[in-house]
Amino acid sequence: MTNVQYKVIVGLEIHVQLCTKSKMFCSCAVEFGAAPNSRVCPVCLGMPGVLPVMNRQAFEYAVLVGLALDCRIPMFTKWDRKSYYYPDLPKNYQISQYDLPLAANGFLEIPLESGGGKKIGIIRAHLEEDAGKNLHTAGNFSQVDLNRTGTPLLEIVTEPDMNSGAEVRALATELQRIVRFLGVSEADMQKGHMRFEPNINLIITKDGAEYRTPIAEIKNLNSFRALERSVNYEVRRQLDEFLETGQVMEMGNKTTRGWDDEQEVSVLQREKEEAHDYRYFPEPDLVPVELTPEWLQQIRSRLCELPLQKQMRYVEQYKLSDYDAGVLTAELSTAEFFDEVVRDGAEPKRVCNLLTQTGLKIANEKGCTINNLGVTPEGIAHLARMVEADTVSSSSSVSIFEVMVETGKGPEVLAEELNLIQKSDAGELERIVDQVLAENPGAVEDVTGGGKKSKKARGFLLGQVMQKTRGQANPKVVSDILDKKLD
């Protein structure tokens, strides 16, 4: 048997649609699901004599992402034309950025399954316009909808620093969290707001010699699942191909593949050899952008605490589990709600339980975010403090939370109304305990007699007390009293 080992090498190109109201170079609305060809103007159509004008918001959003990815932001950036001869971009070129992108040389830290993080280098990020949509019909023609033409896209290119499908997925989901936290993209996968193109090859060590397989690029993936699976598939395919043919990477033998989501296989795409002759040249219709230190500072001031930083802070500062911290920082609205409740003086671990076990569950059922449940952070902080003070039990707090959502009432009022105020008055509870002990001499005997029946009998007595108080007794206080009486 030969000894074969391999290392997976993946770099990723990501297109992120920015959530501006209007398009990149004209004032048509960016609107998903509008009637075909209804959000189109002469600029979108590439009519003679039209002039594109930059959307300031799109530019600032793009710079903000560059800053969040720790990129160098050049003070001077410009636009280029990339030749493109397909009907979904009728002016026959795409406005993009070639030699002077607006951001370069950054990194993004991804959480690893094994714990800890890994820095993935970012080569560059640049702005460009999206193409329209070609719809393939059964007949011998295609339908074209130009509504999407000119939508601002941020293209981000990573270094080939990822070494597994799981890492590629982690980068994609982390980037989704970041752009959502920054408020620059809805990053809704269903609407194609994020599209991925991984470049994959293997470094194979066989009998002491090292070989590199030809790079394959998988086009246009639009789900995390397809992204991860396509990378994993490609790893197996390239390994098999190498073992069979021994083919290695050479100039010009990079291939482009498509992903068949149903068969879960990648398929070689036929492309004309000169398809990548983009013939870039400077865009004469657009003037360059020059940042000033003041303007850059103004954009920088909109940076917020990034999701992974927040997640790590929750773990360190509040001693939450990494899993819980991840759930709380999956969406900005949840994290902000949590921060506000904690700022109101509630104990973080308690708040975390209330939000992750009850709040998010209700929000999920209602299909909304936690800040839209109709409960205020102050209300939840109040509820958490009532649990801490043993005014209500933690199981009662779940019911109170639910009714708060239904009725909009405060936690204190509801605890009264629902008879969920916990009895902690030792004097009153002691009378009830005495009563229960008197009624159940057999169980008392089992407890005091010790042995294997003891624990069960004690639980029974505790249960009897809870029943008599209709669940309102503080179990801790009752337990203390039982200990005192039965020792």
Add this chain to the structure above:
Amino acid sequence: MANKIDEVQVRRVARLSRLDLTEAEVEEFTDQLSAILDYVEKMNELDTEGIEPLAHCLPISNVFRDDCIVESLGTEKTLANAPQRDGEFFKVPKILDEGSGA
């Protein structure tokens, strides 16, 4: 005078640009494009040592607009010049290769 550009290059550029040229046009454009390149070549006589490349011929930058929506043309006007339409869509010959998608 040797041409700066030959017919093979003209055919290639025409194909990349989806242009269907006649034999006579290939010949004509080869001469014309060569003449243009000859003319542009004159600029190489200038000493550009130490001069920054120019990104744009106008000495201005930062021409922006606010992110505001202006009403679009609407589907009917958008399709008014379409050679062929299919309902609310442009109708085009089937796209055979898979290089589309920006």
